């Protein structure tokens with residue numbers, strides 16, 4: 001940790017205006033500014049490590065809004081990650097979080113856990129599922145797992161239907177692989193129709209962000225090195241991601257981590273320069289003429305994930321597409337870019353704060369009168385759909401799914 005970076009904080013308070021946790025709690029100790037000051041005091045040995053300090057550092061969504069707005073250019077992520085690692089060392093970790101980071105550190109464990117969860121969804125009695133919550137989400141509202149992991153259900157190389165425009169790598173992330181395979185099939189279908197060969201490296205694994213954000217950087221290293229090996233290929237036009245958090249990992253955190261480890265820095269930078277989310281790729285490579293359709297307009301609203309808004313400066317590309325498609329009536333919610341409170345495991349660790357954020361989002365989404373709520377992030381999707389009630393009659397989808405359904409009827 002470089003104290004100079006912390007000392008650069010002019011305590012202007014701009015970060016307070018965008019921090020979702022601060023906005024709910026209204027307490028200085030819940031603000032990014034306070035977290036940085038506490039880290040500084042701790043580093044200067046003016047503050048002892050304590051479980052209370054760990055709690056303050058943990059009560060953060062790692063949404064990146066503070067980093068994006070900070071006029072002093074402070075990298076809050078790296079400060080928080082390093083401090084989280086220290087707190088984990090000093091005070092241990094909640095067993096659920098420890099298990100999660102342990103599972104995600106190895107692909108065979110992820111597969112095993114997904115298989116066990118799938119069996120659980122079949123055999124756990126309905127009265128149990130109806131009764132219990134995971135954080136702020138009722139178990140009954142959790143999505144079903146894919147019948148088969150997405151990467152096993154598709155060939156490694158998929159050729160386009162027409163003119164070959166180039167080759168893309170597709171980093172699917174764990175959510176598409178195990179939960180939202182429709183997002184994966186839709187992404188492939190759209191890219192094929194656009195004329196691209198799509199390679200889905202079989203050996204890719206979890207991007208490592210859950211471990212990095214929970215201060216388990218050591219556990220993340222293997223994942224990061226495996227993915228760098230899979231993704232650092234010549235003659236690739238772009239590396240497509242369908243999850244903004246995976247995008248943040250590959251684009252921003254891999255080069256930073258490799259720099260710290262002094263390993264594979266050039267490869268991480270090459271990968272970073274090619275990463276792009278699917279919606280940004282669509283609008284970058286297409287004038288959307290081929291995305292036109294004469295059906296009656298479908299009314300949709302949208303939730304902008306924090307990691308799309310803050311990390312990769314491509315925040316409004318999905319909205320741009322929604323505005324341009326002639327078969328979409330896009331109704332913008334007034335809080336479209338407000339955090340939903342999902343935050344990886346935040347919805348589980350801090351359900352009360354998360355629920356307050358979510359209740360507002362749901363109220364404003366309902367006010368748009370839309371029956372479809374689009375979002376690009378799988379955790380946001382789980383959080384939004386998990387908190388909606390059946391009577392709300394709103395379904396949550398990734399934008400590629402509705403495009404694929406309408407245009408290609410699959």
Ligand code: SF4
Nearest residue numbers: 009010012013015070
């Ligand atoms: S925006 Fe940056 S400089 Fe201002 S208080 Fe927050 S961390 Fe400090």
Ligand code: SF4
Nearest residue numbers: 019060061063064066
């Ligand atoms: S990352 Fe998000 S939740 Fe955490 S301190 Fe910054 S703005 Fe607040």
